[in-house]
Amino acid sequence: MIPLRPSPRESGFGFSGTPGATNSIVDVADVSVGYWHHDGLNAQGQAFRSGVTAILPMGDAPLLRSCPAAIYSQNGNGEMTGSHWIKDSGRLNSPVLITNTHAVGAAHEAAVGWMAQRYKDLFEKDHFWAMPVVAETYDGFTNDILAMQIRPEHARLALEQAWACAERAHQLGKSPIAQGNVGGGMGMQTFGFKGGSGSSSRTIQLEGLQGTVGVFVQSNFGDRGQFCWRGRPLGRMWPHPSPFAQDMAETGSLITIVATDLPLDAKQLELVARRVPMGVALLGGSAGNYSGEITLAFSTANPREARGVMRPGALIHPVNALDESALDSVYEATVQATEEAILNALFAAQSMPTHKPLGVLHALDIELFTAFMREARPH
Incomplete structure (x- = not known):
């Protein structure tokens, strides 16, 4: 087994804000994460280094629930299914899956089948329809x-693992999630280093109200020269070149999922999602033309039972919402957690062979990163 690499915090780097117990998106009540991935060659000798991440906004709730949600696209060279209905309805009522660009269809098929089986009565007796969220890089x-x-059965395994993690959390409490070369992030790169799946969280105290903001990224963006941290141009200082052509345009994407248990409505969640690019910019990302930067933000507060056409439900739904004067703390937490989630993905990731062009996609050299940052500290 390849040993786990230390996180930025374990390497001695400090961050603003206070993280939750696991410093990941699962610190938000009810949220759970599951993975499926393959790392190696298939039976025909083809490179198969990819996977699927599944996020359940409401965990293992026995009834399907919808929650307030919003979408923000900074650069739309990417896909996130179900986004039109989220924009119009302001709610999310499905799992969230993240995979590779050409596996969106397989993951979508899996999510529809999984929902129809898991919530059978809702689909068979109430004419409920599934428009799951599937995003890609x-x-x-x-x-x-x-x-x-990647086939539907692979995505289904990620969904089942997310469900099992939610059940286990009820018995044993939340535990840290794997990051780096896991789930949909298995084959991804960031700034010419091995990237992948990353997550972070922040707790917020607001006049007696405590809340959590959790961020999950599938990080697959940026070229080597852009990479910086705290004003230090690390990418330009790095002695080893990227395995990709230096004159090739940035090609990748960044899918970000922001979750909170604070009572935010859809419009407020869109404003929160708009803060994600600020966390990306702290590391040098600029959302290039060939990169899709798409964010989904949701709140687990104010959930309500999902219903189809036969049982439309209550005519009026009372909703609590945070006063806008308190949103600054949520914005700040989102920026902080986004920055750390991307760095967590970089620190956790392991080197792997490349398929095209042939070579090696090296993980970030943590010792070299630390040495460069130590040089930047005032003496």
């Missing part, structure tokens, strides 16, 4: 993406 540098190797 491109892993064709490390994975033979044209082979279309």
Whole structure:
């Protein structure tokens, strides 16, 4: 087994804000995460380094629930299914899956089947319809993406793992989630280093009201020269080149999921989602033309039972919402957790072979990163 690499915090780097117990998106009540991935070659010798991440906004709730949600696209060169209905309804009523660009269809099929089986009465007796959220980033540098190797059964395993994690949390409490080369992040790169799945969280105290903001990223963006941290141009200082052509345009994407247990409505959640790019910019990201920067933000507060056409439910739904004067703390927490989630993905990731061009996608050298940052500290 490959040993786990230390996180930025374990390496001695401090961050603003106070993280939750696991410093990940699952610190938000009810949220759970599951993964499926493959790392290696398939039976035909094709590179198969890809996977699926599943996030359940309401965990293992026995009844399907919808929650307030919003979408923000900074640069739309990417896909997130179900986004039109989220924009119009202001609510999310499905799992969230993240995978590679050519596996969106397989993951979507899996999510529909899983929902229809898990919430059978709702679909069969109430004419409920499924429009699950499936997002993607491109892993064709490390994975033979044209082979279309991810199938619905793989995505279903990620969903089942997320459900099992939610059940286990009820018995044992929340535990840290794996990061780096896991789930949909298996084959992804960031700033020419091995990237992948990353997460972080922040707790917020607001006049007696405590809340949590959790961020999950599938990080697959940026070129080497952009990478910086705290004013230090690390990418330009790095002695080893990126395995990708130096004159090639940035090609990737960043999918970000922001969750909170604070009572925010859809409009407020859109404002929160708009703060994600600020966390990205702290590391040098600029949302290039060939990169899709898409964010989904949701709140687990004010959930309500999902209903179809036969049982429309209550005519009026009372909703509590945080006063706008308190949103500054949520914005700040989102920026902080986004920055750390991306760095967590970089620190956790392991080197892997590339598929096209052939070579190695190296993980971030943590010792070198630390040395560069130590040089930048005032003496």
